[in-house]
Amino acid sequence: MTVSTSALESLRVLLVEWTAKNVKATSLADIEVAAVAVQRTCGQVVAETALLRAGKEETYLGSSVKCTCGGKAWFVDYRGRRVATVVGVVRVERAYYRCKACATGQLPWDREQGLDEQLWSPKVKALVAEVCAHLAYGTAVKLLERISGVRLEESSAEGIVLAVGTRLRQDEDQKTSHYESVPERATPPAERSGRLYVGLDAAKAHIDGGWHDVKVATLYEAKPDSVGRDHPSEVQYCAAQEGSDGFGRRLYAQARERGLDHYSECVVIGDGAEFIWNQASQHFPGATQVVDFWHASEHIWSLSRTLYGEGSAQGKRWAQERVRSLKEDGPKPLIRAIKRRKPANMREREELRLQLGYFTKNRARMNYPAYRARGMMIGSGPVEAGCKTVVCHRLKQSGMRWSGPGSNAVLAVRTAVLSQQFARIEQFARAA
Numbered sequence: 215m216t217v218s219t220s221a222l223e224s225l226r227v228l229l230v231e232w233t234a235k236n237v238k239a240t241s242l243a244d245i246e247v248a249a250v251a252v253q254r255t256c257g258q259v260v261a262e263t264a265l266l267r268a269g270k271e272e273t274y275l276g277s278s279v280k281c282t283c284g285g286k287a288w289f290v291d292y293r294g295r296r297v298a299t300v301v302g303v304v305r306v307e308r309a310y311y312r313c314k315a316c317a318t319g320q321l322p323w324d325r326e327q328g329l330d331e332q333l334w335s336p337k338v339k340a341l342v343a344e345v346c347a348h349l350a351y352g353t354a355v356k357l358l359e360r361i362s363g364v365r366l367e368e369s370s371a372e373g374i375v376l377a378v379g380t381r382l383r384q385d386e387d388q389k390t391s392h393y394e395s396v397p398e399r400a401t402p403p404a405e406r407s408g409r410l411y412v413g414l415d416a417a418k419a420h421i422d423g424g425w426h427d428v429k430v431a432t433l434y435e436a437k438p439d440s441v442g443r444d445h446p447s448e449v450q451y452c453a454a455q456e457g458s459d460g461f462g463r464r465l466y467a468q469a470r471e472r473g474l475d476h477y478s479e480c481v482v483i484g485d486g487a488e489f490i491w492n493q494a495s496q497h498f499p500g501a502t503q504v505v506d507f508w509h510a511s512e513h514i515w516s517l518s519r520t521l522y523g524e525g526s527a528q529g530k531r532w533a534q535e536r537v538r539s540l541k542e543d544g545p546k547p548l549i550r551a552i553k554r555r556k557p558a559n560m561r562e563r564e565e566l567r568l569q570l571g572y573f574t575k576n577r578a579r580m581n582y583p584a585y586r587a588r589g590m591m592i593g594s595g596p597v598e599a600g601c602k603t604v605v606c607h608r609l610k611q612s613g614m615r616w617s618g619p620g621s622n623a624v625l626a627v628r629t630a631v632l633s634q635q636f637a638r639i640e641q642f643a644r645a646a
């Protein structure tokens with residue numbers, strides 16, 4: 215229920231007259247300051263007036279309501295409270311009920327609106343969570359106040375993120391258990407289409423006094439462009455500080471929710487890390503496994519630095535040619551070249567041995583010419599690059615130290631924001 219166009223038009227007429235009388239500013243900057251003051255006052259007045267009226271009409275639910283204890287709670291009177299909304303702090307009066315059996319007070323309206331004892335409305339909490347998903351708490355609260363007039367302490371913002379993030383996480387956990395108990399559908403091949411990509415990675419963050427692995431994943435489907443090459447769409451992020459098995463199950467549930475059983479192919483992209491392929495085999499057994507091309511290229515560059523020295527022009531040419539060949543011919547020529555290479559010292563010998571192991575172990579996941587011929591993405595795109603930034607940009611700013619619950623809450627909110635799940639954030643910004 216919003217405001218009608220004609221009602222807004224009559225407000226406009228009133229404001230024109232009011233402005234002519236009351237706004238004396240002439241410079242652009244002064245006019246902007248005046249306009250913002252009016253905007254905030256108007257918003258606050260509208261919210262408070264409408265809420266006070268609703269308080270009388272909407273919050274009274276009869277002389278008694280059902281109490282959670284099973285008994286009856288009787289209407290006592292109207293009680294006032296303040297709510298911090300997106301347009302400022304407002305007062306509201308709502309019906310108060312009391313149950314004699316269990317001696318507890320009931321405020322049905324608060325519960326219905328998703329309010330708890332805290333001052334903030336769910337919309338404010340969602341806004342705070344969204345901004346804090348991008349920025350450090352201290353920066354976030356300052357920016358919020360400057361842009362929206364919403365004022366709160368850094369510790370309050372942290373508390374909101376912890377609450378919203380924890381609820382988002384609980385929702386994920388419920389889905390994880392749910393999809394484990396519901397088997398995948400045997401969708402006939404004719405009804406399947408498109409590819410679902412699952413990108414897996416890990417990053418380190420300082421949590422509970424030490425550096426811990428944070429697992430990160432991206433889920434996206436790919437729509438082919440005019441020449442049949444996949445392009446990512448609806449990228450969804452998932453991140454948690456937890457063990458491989460827990461994360462594998464979490465990711466599987468999210469893939470199921472996106473309709474895993476309706477895609478004709480699932481592609482798991484990762485760096486060479488063992489945990490990725492273990493989880494891929496367990497939860498996505500039919501998936502095509504691909505080593506992210508950017509990661510593979512990094513290994514070539516690392517080898518080139520050892521063999522030719524940092525910044526060497528010859529080394530640069532060698533690496534560029536090897537990267538090109540890996541993409542166009544696959545890993546065989548590269549593996550041959552590494553085997554043929556005579557090490558000049560122990561350091562070279564060790565690096566050659568390591569890289570030979572890496573490329574040999576992952577050779578079946580580096581059939582880049584075949585993947586490209588099928589229009590598949592081979593990584594190194596914005597999605598794989600973005601994988602780590604999910605963690606690093608928020609959790610790894612200088613000096614940042616996290617608690618386990620604190621980091622997981624912020625990761626839950628951040629991944630929801632980056633996945634554009636704004637309705638979901640607002641849903642879980644409501645008090646349970």
Ligand SMILES: [Zn+2]
Pocket residue numbers: 281282283284285286313314315316317318
């Ligand atoms: Zn009761």
